[in-house]
Amino acid sequence: MTTQRLPFPVPDEGAHHFVGQYADMHNLVEDLVVPAGVPEFAATVLRTARELLCQSYYCCEFSTVAVMHSLIAVEIVLRDRVPGAGKKPLQQLIKQGAETGILTARQAEYLDYGRQIRNGMAHGKTTHAAMPPAMAVPMVTTSFAIVSELCAAPAE
Numbered sequence: 001m002t003t004q005r006l007p008f009p010v011p012d013e014g015a016h017h018f019v020g021q022y023a024d025m026h027n028l029v030e031d032l033v034v035p036a037g038v039p040e041f042a043a044t045v046l047r048t049a050r051e052l053l054c055q056s057y058y059c060c061e062f063s064t065v066a067v068m069h070s071l072i073a074v075e076i077v078l079r080d081r082v083p084g085a086g087k088k089p090l091q092q093l094i095k096q097g098a099e100t101g102i103l104t105a106r107q108a109e110y111l112d113y114g115r116q117i118r119n120g121m122a123h124g125k126t127t128h129a130a131m132p133p134a135m136a137v138p139m140v141t142t143s144f145a146i147v148s149e150l151c152a153a154p155a156e
Contacts, residue, residue: 009058018133025054035148045073063136070143077150
């Protein structure tokens with residue numbers, strides 16, 4: 001029986017456009033720290049999003065997955081904060097969150113934009129699945145910030 005060995009990871013062809021080496025990826029995500037008080041389900045998803053950003057050095061598509069993951073964390077926390085959230089879709093959670101003051105208008109705007117990107121990819125409407133880290137990092141940072149703010153506020 002022969003054993004096939006996988007090659008060592010090779011940087012994505014476009015990696016040199018955003019950093020010089022893998023170690024530089026950590027500088028991009030150093031501020032993405034999961035704050036205390038975030039429910040473990042959401043914290044795990046945020047940590048995964050951060051790690052996916054680092055690994056996008058080897059596979060640029062991981063940046064897009066990181067953005068989608070960070071939105072999952074926001075949705076987890078919104079379900080906990082929005083009264084009567086149940087199984088409502090994210091669009092309704094965002095709308096209700098804004099109407100009740102749980103989300104600011106700006107947060108709702110960012111989340112709705114992210115939701116549209118996520119839905120376009122999930123439903124095959126967006127064909128380009130690679131998002132460079134320069135675009136993904138601010139989006140993931142926004143998700144981290146919103147989760148942090150929602151978890152700092154007292155639950156309804």
